[in-house]
Every structure is written in C-alpha cells, then in structure tokens.
Amino acid sequence: MAVGHHYYVSDGPRTRIGHIALTGQVLDAKPMMPLTLRVLDAFVVSLVIAGSGFYAHGDGKIDRIEAPSLTVVPPGEPHTYGTGPGQRWTEWFVVGSGPVWEMLEQTSVLPTRGGPVRPSAAAHHEDLAAVLQAGPKSQAGAERQLWSIAAWLTSALRGGDEGIWTRAEQLLSADLGDKIDLRQVADHVAMSYDLFRHQFAARFGRSPLAYRNERRLEVAATWLRLTTMPNREIAARLGYHDEFHLSRRFREHFGTPPSAYRRDFSEG
Incomplete structure (x- = not known):
C-alpha cells in the first residue's frame, strides 16, 4: 500500500447503537491535523503503531506520543495531535458517536480525559486494522463493526485485567442448579450487558x-x-x-x- 492517507468509512450507516463518521490510516506520513485546538462532537480514537509525536490538551499541557500508543478523545474536549516538523508516523483512526461509545465511557472502558496511553499487549493492531477497513454498507454490518471496535477497545484498555474474566467464569460456574441473571454477572465485572456478551463470546468462542x-x-x-x-x-x-x-x-x-x-x- 502506498504511503499517505487512506480512508475506509466516511459517514457510515447510522444504527440504533451508534455511528461511525470516519475510519482510516495514515501510513508513514504526517497526519492532517490543525495546528490549533479543535473540538469535535464525537469520540476520536487514534492508534499510532510506528513513529512518535505529541498530544496537546486544551489547558496547554503537551503529552508525548511514542508508538505503540492509543489515544481516545471524548466529545467536546479541545485538543490536537500530530508529528513534529519533518516527522511521520503510521496511525489507524476512527471517529464515532452514539450509545455504544457512551456505554464504553459510562463503564469506565474509555477515559474521561483525552491523552495517549500504552495499549494492552492483548490487543493486536492487525485486528483493529481489519475491522476499520471493513467499510460496511448496511446497518447490520455497521452494528457488527461498532461491536468489534468496542471489543477491541475493551481489550486494549482493560485487556491486562485477567481477573475480570476469571471472575466471570467463576460466576457462570457457580450454583449451576439455579437460574442466573447474566445482567448481574455483567454488573459484577463492570460492563454493560451487551458489551459483556460480545466481549465474552470474542474471548471464549461462545456466549456466556x-x-x-x-x-x-x-x-x-x-x-x-x-x-x-x-x-x-x-x-x-x-x-x-x-x-x-x-x-x-x-x-x-x-x-x-x-x-x-x-x-x-x-x-x-
């Protein structure tokens, strides 16, 4: 693939669980970002897998970005990010909004303040790349893409916490003669019910x-x-x-x- 900027979804189908406004890749190039702070009404996710740069907060603080680095910016937060003069990086990005994003924020998967963090080794950038390149045409396809992004973000930001899944297995294996409320199991591991079902199935190959x-x-x-x-x-x-x-x-x-x-x- 040629160096430069590549876009895969632009104003994707709107669904009951959310919307993807943009997905794409910056391949060994300088990201096209404003020099001044910007404010968006959507969540921004940036995964830098090669190179380095900076993240500028609204209060003037500057964080260094060093690959591998994952940045999630909530809606309404003034920010900008990019590379220094003459520098380039490789980045995957997605911009989205709606209930599934809000759910990730409410369950503390997504940070409440933007800035770079090191993603968990449990989350592979190739998996996110495959999801972002999908370019779904239907609402059903767009919903599957949203759930896949949510699952990847959960793995990247909470994947190191093996205790979550050990606890889930323990709860699902307890009192096998009784009925179980799967929503309560999701509450115990601090996830929404829908995210828990999708993330559990992705991890264990079957539903809870x-x-x-x-x-x-x-x-x-x-x-x-x-x-x-x-x-x-x-x-x-x-x-x-x-x-x-x-x-x-x-x-x-x-x-x-x-x-x-x-x-x-x-x-x-």
Missing part, C-alpha cells in the same frame, strides 16, 4: 449462557463417572426440568445418552 450450559453438562458427566447418583437427581441438582431434558442435552453435547456414558466408564 452457552458457557454455563457446558459447565452444567461437564458436572453431569463427572457425577456419572464418579458417583451412583440417579439421573433424575443429577437433573434436579443441575436445574434441568427432568431426566429426559438432561438426556437430550447430554446427547447433543457428548454424542451419547447419560446411561450409555455411565455404562462405558463403569465397564472400563
């Missing part, structure tokens, strides 16, 4: 509810191997309607009914 259902079946399999507990009791303890409900779910997951599973292990 599917993860919990797998844990129930894994416990059922353990009890079948190690105890003589009747199937009816196992079903009751794990929150299934009856032993037939357990048997149906067990067969779907393990490819064999509970009775055959227990018999195979007892004979072995």
Whole structure:
C-alpha cells in the first residue's frame, strides 16, 4: 500500500447503537491535523503503531506520543495531535458517536480525559486494522463493526485485567442448579450487558449462557463417572426440568445418552 492517507468509512450507516463518521490510516506520513485546538462532537480514537509525536490538551499541557500508543478523545474536549516538523508516523483512526461509545465511557472502558496511553499487549493492531477497513454498507454490518471496535477497545484498555474474566467464569460456574441473571454477572465485572456478551463470546468462542450450559453438562458427566447418583437427581441438582431434558442435552453435547456414558466408564 502506498504511503499517505487512506480512508475506509466516511459517514457510515447510522444504527440504533451508534455511528461511525470516519475510519482510516495514515501510513508513514504526517497526519492532517490543525495546528490549533479543535473540538469535535464525537469520540476520536487514534492508534499510532510506528513513529512518535505529541498530544496537546486544551489547558496547554503537551503529552508525548511514542508508538505503540492509543489515544481516545471524548466529545467536546479541545485538543490536537500530530508529528513534529519533518516527522511521520503510521496511525489507524476512527471517529464515532452514539450509545455504544457512551456505554464504553459510562463503564469506565474509555477515559474521561483525552491523552495517549500504552495499549494492552492483548490487543493486536492487525485486528483493529481489519475491522476499520471493513467499510460496511448496511446497518447490520455497521452494528457488527461498532461491536468489534468496542471489543477491541475493551481489550486494549482493560485487556491486562485477567481477573475480570476469571471472575466471570467463576460466576457462570457457580450454583449451576439455579437460574442466573447474566445482567448481574455483567454488573459484577463492570460492563454493560451487551458489551459483556460480545466481549465474552470474542474471548471464549461462545456466549456466556452457552458457557454455563457446558459447565452444567461437564458436572453431569463427572457425577456419572464418579458417583451412583440417579439421573433424575443429577437433573434436579443441575436445574434441568427432568431426566429426559438432561438426556437430550447430554446427547447433543457428548454424542451419547447419560446411561450409555455411565455404562462405558463403569465397564472400563
């Protein structure tokens, strides 16, 4: 790809969860930014992956930007950023607004004051690049892009906190015979419900509810191997309607009914 400025989304489709006004890349070039402070009515995200520069706050403070560096500027904040005379950098950027951005701010994923930070090693710039280049044409595609950006930002700004996901796994694995309120689980890990579902699925490859259902079946399999507990009791303890409900779910997951599973292990 040629050095310079490349744009992928310009005034994308407006959706119920937000809007992307602009995405693009500055490739080994000087960013096109005003020398004076600017104020936007949208969130600005800048990921510098090569080179260095500066971020200027409205109060006159200047922060140095050194790759890798992630800058998020909330709406209404006076700022400018860029490279020094004769300098160039490589940057991915996105400008967006709406509920999904506000949700990230309200759950403390996004900072309340602009400025550069070092992104977590858990977030790879190639993943963000792939998302920003998507250029969706439909509302559904735009919503998927917004959720993907939200997930990447969460990983970049909170990805080092493995305790969040350990806690989520613990909550989803507890009291397996009871009904669970997934919104409360999201509250416990300080995320909105929608962001928690999307981020959990991105990390574990399945939804929180599917993860919990797998844990129930894994416990059922353990009890079948190690105890003589009747199937009816196992079903009751794990929150299934009856032993037939357990048997149906067990067969779907393990490819064999509970009775055959227990018999195979007892004979072995």
